[in-house]
Amino acid sequence: MAAAANSLSYTPSPFTKSLKYPSKPFLSKPCVNLKPSFKNLRLTAVVSEKTTTLTPPKAFDHCFSKSDDGFLYCEGLKVQDAIDSVEKRPFYLYSKPQITRNVEAYKQALEGLDSIIGYAIKANNNLKIIEHLRKLGCGAVLVSGNELRLALKAGYDPTKCIFNGNGKLLEDLVLAVQEGVFVNVDSEFDLENIVAASRIAGKKVNVLLRINPDVDPQVHAYVATGNKNSKFGIRNEKLQWFLDEVKAHPDELNLVGAHCHLGSTITKVDIFRDAALLMVNYIDQIRAEGFELSYLNIGGGLGIDYYHAGAILPTPMDLINTVREIVVSRGLKLIIEPGRSLIANTCCLVNRVTGVKTNGTKNFIVIDGSMSELIRPSLYDAYQHIELVSPSDAEISTFDVVGPVCESADFLGKNRELPTPAKGTGLVVHDAGAYCMSMSSTYNLKMRPPEYWVEEDGSLVKIRHGETFDDHLRFFEGL
Numbered sequence: 001m002a003a004a005a006n007s008l009s010y011t012p013s014p015f016t017k018s019l020k021y022p023s024k025p026f027l028s029k030p031c032v033n034l035k036p037s038f039k040n041l042r043l044t045a046v047v048s049e050k051t052t053t054l055t056p057p058k059a060f061d062h063c064f065s066k067s068d069d070g071f072l073y074c075e076g077l078k079v080q081d082a083i084d085s086v087e088k089r090p091f092y093l094y095s096k097p098q099i100t101r102n103v104e105a106y107k108q109a110l111e112g113l114d115s116i117i118g119y120a121i122k123a124n125n126n127l128k129i130i131e132h133l134r135k136l137g138c139g140a141v142l143v144s145g146n147e148l149r150l151a152l153k154a155g156y157d158p159t160k161c162i163f164n165g166n167g168k169l170l171e172d173l174v175l176a177v178q179e180g181v182f183v184n185v186d187s188e189f190d191l192e193n194i195v196a197a198s199r200i201a202g203k204k205v206n207v208l209l210r211i212n213p214d215v216d217p218q219v220h221a222y223v224a225t226g227n228k229n230s231k232f233g234i235r236n237e238k239l240q241w242f243l244d245e246v247k248a249h250p251d252e253l254n255l256v257g258a259h260c261h262l263g264s265t266i267t268k269v270d271i272f273r274d275a276a277l278l279m280v281n282y283i284d285q286i287r288a289e290g291f292e293l294s295y296l297n298i299g300g301g302l303g304i305d306y307y308h309a310g311a312i313l314p315t316p317m318d319l320i321n322t323v324r325e326i327v328v329s330r331g332l333k334l335i336i337e338p339g340r341s342l343i344a345n346t347c348c349l350v351n352r353v354t355g356v357k358t359n360g361t362k363n364f365i366v367i368d369g370s371m372s373e374l375i376r377p378s379l380y381d382a383y384q385h386i387e388l389v390s391p392s393d394a395e396i397s398t399f400d401v402v403g404p405v406c407e408s409a410d411f412l413g414k415n416r417e418l419p420t421p422a423k424g425t426g427l428v429v430h431d432a433g434a435y436c437m438s439m440s441s442t443y444n445l446k447m448r449p450p451e452y453w454v455e456e457d458g459s460l461v462k463i464r465h466g467e468t469f470d471d472h473l474r475f476f477e478g479l
Helices: 002-007 079-085 096-109 127-135 145-153 170-179 188-201 236-247 270-287 316-329 340-346 376-380 469-474
Strands: 064-066 072-074 091-095 115-120 139-142 161-163 182-185 205-210 253-259 295-297 333-336 347-359 362-367 386-388 396-402 411-419 426-429 451-454 460-464
Touching: 072 079, 079 347, 079 426, 091 096, 096 115, 096 127, 096 316, 096 340, 096 451, 115 161, 127 145, 127 460, 139 145, 145 161, 145 170, 161 170, 170 182, 170 188, 182 188, 182 253, 188 205, 188 236, 188 253, 205 236, 236 253, 236 270, 253 270, 253 333, 270 295, 270 316, 316 333, 340 347, 376 411, 386 411
Parallel strands: 091 451, 115 139, 115 333, 139 161, 161 182, 182 205, 205 253, 253 295, 295 333, 362 396
Antiparallel strands: 064 072, 091 347, 347 362, 347 426, 386 426, 396 411, 451 460
C-alpha cells in the first residue's frame, strides 16, 4: 500500500481536487524483484530471411517544386508571392492537398484490414491540421493530457484514440478512461495509476501492453524507442507479472491488445516484420492464458526522403504489406501510428536572407529563421533540404545556413551548395511539417511563427496566428 500511496503523491489540479481516491490496494503484488515465469517469451530480434522488394518510385514528386521559370511553387502558388503577401517574419507553409494524399496512401494500403490510422499528434499539433485529418478518418495517438484534450476539441472519436507515454499523469488517465480511450500500459507504476483512474472514473478501461521487442531500428539514438535500454515499454521477462495483475483487476482492466514502437525515421520496413513476428508470438501465448486480444499496434516511424535525392524509400503500401499476412493469420485488428510520414513532406519553413558573411574558411547565409522555429538540425544533426525560392545567376558557393540566435548550434544546414543570395531573398527549409513547429520555442524571445496552407483551389489561408511580444507579456499580467 505504501508503494501505491507514494505513486499517487502529487499536488492536485483544480480538476482533481474533487476526485475521490480509492482506499483499496491497487496492486496485488509488489512491483520490485520480479521473477519472470514467461521464460518461453524471451525472444530476441532476428534479421528477416525474407526481404521486401520496394516498388521503384515514379519521377521525384513533391508538393513544393521548381517550375521552368526557376521559381519554387506550392501546389501552383508561387512561394515568392506568399512571402510578399504575409507579415515579414519566418512562417510555415503547408500543402493541404498533400496532407490528403498522404492519408489516402495509408487508407489504400490498409484496404481489407480492420484498422485504425492513429495520427501522432506530437508530430504537429496545429488544430486546423488535426481537424482535417479527423475528417479524413484518422484516429489520434496521444502522449499527454493536453494532446487528449486537443483531440477531443477537434472532434475525434475517443474509441479511435490511443493514450501512450511512460509517465502518464493520474488526472489525465482519469479523463482518458472517462472518454473511452485505449490506454497503453508502460510500467508497473503506470498500471497502478491506470487501475486508480478506472476506480475514480467508475469505468473499465481497454488497455494494451506496450512490450519492448528489443529490435534495433537503425536510426539516431534519440529517436530509437524499441531497444532493450529504452525508457519506453516493458521487458518480456516481466510480462507474466503484468498478466497476473490484469487478471487480479477484472473490474478495472480489459486487456485487448499488444503494442510496440520501434523508433522514428525508419527506412527499412523489414524491421516492422521482425517486430510483428515477435509480437504475435507474445499474443499467442497471452491468448493461451485466457485473454481475448484483438489488437496489434505496431507503432509508427516510417521515414521520408529528407535529402530529395529520389531515394527508393518504403511507402505505406510497402509497410503494410510486410505485416498484412501476419496480422490476418491471427485475426487481429491493426493499429498504426504515423506522424512524420503523414505530415513532414507537406510543409516548408519559409525564411528571408538577412545577409551573407565569411569568417576564415566558412561562408554563412544568415536568415531570420533559426533553431527557435526549427530545432531538428541542432538537436539531432538532422538534414533537411534547403533551397532559394527564386531563380539566381549568382555564383554557387558552399554555405552554412544559420539563424540569429545566440548559440553556435543555431544552424539549419551545413555545407550547402547554393547561389550566393541577395539580402531579402526567400529561402526554404523543406519537409518541416513534423517535429518542427511542435518543437519550436521562444528562445531569445523569437516568437513562434504563423502558419499557412495552400487550399485545393490554390488560395493561401492562415491556419495559426504568429505569437507576438504582447503574448509574452500577458503571462505576467496581474502578478
